[in-house]
Amino acid sequence: MAAKKKAPAKKAPAKKASAKKAPAPIGPYTPVVRAGDWIIVSGQLGLKDGVMQKGVSAQTTQAVKNLKERLAEMGANINDVKKTLCFLTDMETFSIFNEAYVAGFGNSRPARSTIGVASLPANGQVEIEAWAYKPLR
Numbered sequence: 001m002a003a004k005k006k007a008p009a010k011k012a013p014a015k016k017a018s019a020k021k022a023p024a025p026i027g028p029y030t031p032v033v034r035a036g037d038w039i040i041v042s043g044q045l046g047l048k049d050g051v052m053q054k055g056v057s058a059q060t061t062q063a064v065k066n067l068k069e070r071l072a073e074m075g076a077n078i079n080d081v082k083k084t085l086c087f088l089t090d091m092e093t094f095s096i097f098n099e100a101y102v103a104g105f106g107n108s109r110p111a112r113s114t115i116g117v118a119s120l121p122a123n124g125q126v127e128i129e130a131w132a133y134k135p136l137r
Contacts, residue, residue: 022069023047026121032070037135039080041070043087043127045120052122056093057100059126064104067130080132081110087127091116097126 022044025031032041044066046052046059053062064078071077088097094114110130120127 022066022073023050032073034074037133039071039074039076039132039134041067041130041132043085043129044070045122045124045127047122047124052124056088056090056096056125059124060097060100060128061104063126063128064101067128068104071130071132074132074134076132076134078105079108080134081105081108081130082133083111083131084113085129086112086114087117087120088114089117089120089125093125101128 022031025042026045026047029042032039034040044063046062047066048062053059067081068078071080086097086101088094097114
């Protein structure tokens with residue numbers, strides 16, 4: 001009598017990358033680094049799944065989401081941010097930018113500089129860089 005063949009074991013489904021994951025850098029730089037107790041996040045654009053969001057409000061909202069993802073990679077969050085450096089291609093959109101920025105940062109109010117620039121990568125209108133303080137334990 002022939003031995004019965006065992007059915008192959010079922011493989012666990014592959015884990016998919018989080019849709020919330022911040023986009024890959026679009027240049028030769030590190031998107032987030034730790035320097036002692038400081039976490040420095042390179043400028044984040046309003047890119048989602050490789051697509052630039054439309055308008056200053058949507059780009060700001062997405063840039064803040066991307067910033068939060070980068071902070072999380074280092075065990076930090078938006079409340080650890082002490083300084084941001086923001087770039088706008090049109091300073092006439094400053095109030096629209098501010099609304100989305102405040103919504104994204106909640107009650108956190110880090111020091112901030114906002115600079116008008118001629119252009120940004122990927123035809124972005126908004127870019128946000130951040131410095132967070134998160135002591136090593």
